Amino acid sequence: MIFYFTGTGNSLAAARKLLVKGEQLIDMAEARRKGQFRFTVPKGERTGFVYPEYCSSVGATVRDFIEHLELENAGYVYAVATLGGKHSISAGFLKKLLKQRGLPLHNAFYVRMPDNCIIYLVPPSEKECAEILDSVNGQILKIREEIVHRTSRAIPMRLRDQMMQKCYLLMNRTKPFRVTDACIHCGKCEKNCPSQAIRTENGKPVWVSPRCDLCLGCINRCPVQAIEYGSKTVGRSRYVNPILR
Numbered sequence: 001m002i003f004y005f006t007g008t009g010n011s012l013a014a015a016r017k018l019l020v021k022g023e024q025l026i027d028m029a030e031a032r033r034k035g036q037f038r039f040t041v042p043k044g045e046r047t048g049f050v051y052p053e054y055c056s057s058v059g060a061t062v063r064d065f066i067e068h069l070e071l072e073n074a075g076y077v078y079a080v081a082t083l084g085g086k087h088s089i090s091a092g093f094l095k096k097l098l099k100q101r102g103l104p105l106h107n108a109f110y111v112r113m114p115d116n117c118i119i120y121l122v123p124p125s126e127k128e129c130a131e132i133l134d135s136v137n138g139q140i141l142k143i144r145e146e147i148v149h150r151t152s153r154a155i156p157m158r159l160r161d162q163m164m165q166k167c168y169l170l171m172n173r174t175k176p177f178r179v180t181d182a183c184i185h186c187g188k189c190e191k192n193c194p195s196q197a198i199r200t201e202n203g204k205p206v207w208v209s210p211r212c213d214l215c216l217g218c219i220n221r222c223p224v225q226a227i228e229y230g231s232k233t234v235g236r237s238r239y240v241n242p243i244l245r
């Protein structure tokens with residue numbers, strides 16, 4: 001059983017590649033929306049958590065989902081963070097969340113994928129994205145191999161894990177989001193928002209919750225680039241994994 005969260009498709013693409021035949025793929029945002037937190041892992045299966053790393057930590061939906069999770073028969077538990085950089089440190093915080101639910105974390109991996117954080121960075125060019133995505137298969141095959149063999153390693157829980165979560169919580173505010181006149185009233189931003197932070201009013205998106213995951217799905221997946229985040233994103237290209245295009 002694999003639990004995943006995604007904003008722009010990278011983690012979904014990774015989770016699909018990690019699936020072993022017959023395994024279930026569960027969208028943590030959808031399950032949370034439906035109030036589904038009870039799951040039983042079929043005998044002999046593994047339990048995976050696949051998510052994007054935000055501010056070297058774990059996003060709001062993943063955190064809230066795990067805080068409510070009642071998982072039976074978890075067996076071997078692993079995490080796979082997708083990220084734009086080269087160093088992942090979110091596993092310590094994830095381990096703490098799982099521990100609070102009585103669950104172990106046997107191993108944690110990460111996959112480098114195109115960076116979707118266009119509010120802070122210029123995203124990689126199309127050519128660079130294609131090169132990075134080409135390398136993903138190899139990375140995932142190696143991880144799959146480790147998961148199949150149920151390898152484990154010590155995952156330290158450090159003070160910085162809590163600090164990084166606090167930094168994330170300083171960031172994930174919706175106030176800077178705005179919609180421009182380019183909006184075509186398609187409603188996709190509301191439909192795609194995993195945090196349920198957007199409502200369409202008079203045909204246009206309104207951010208009705210002060211916080212969200214900051215997954216940037218609304219900005220990156222808008223078909224006409226009508227969403228901006230303050231002035232930082234103006235003129236920047238957008239990123240969506242091919243799996244969601």
Ligand SMILES: Cc1cc2nc3c(=O)[nH]c(=O)nc-3n(C[C@H](O)[C@H](O)[C@H](O)COP(=O)(O)O)c2cc1C
Nearest residue numbers: 007008009010011052053055056083084085115116
């Ligand atoms: C708000 C935000 C913060 C991010 N922080 C980090 C980070 O600390 N380190 C990193 O390597 N990538 C970071 N990223 C990049 C994403 O983790 C990466 O692009 C991820 O694969 C996106 O996954 P998704 O397409 O499933 O949403 C951040 C992205 C966003 C939107």
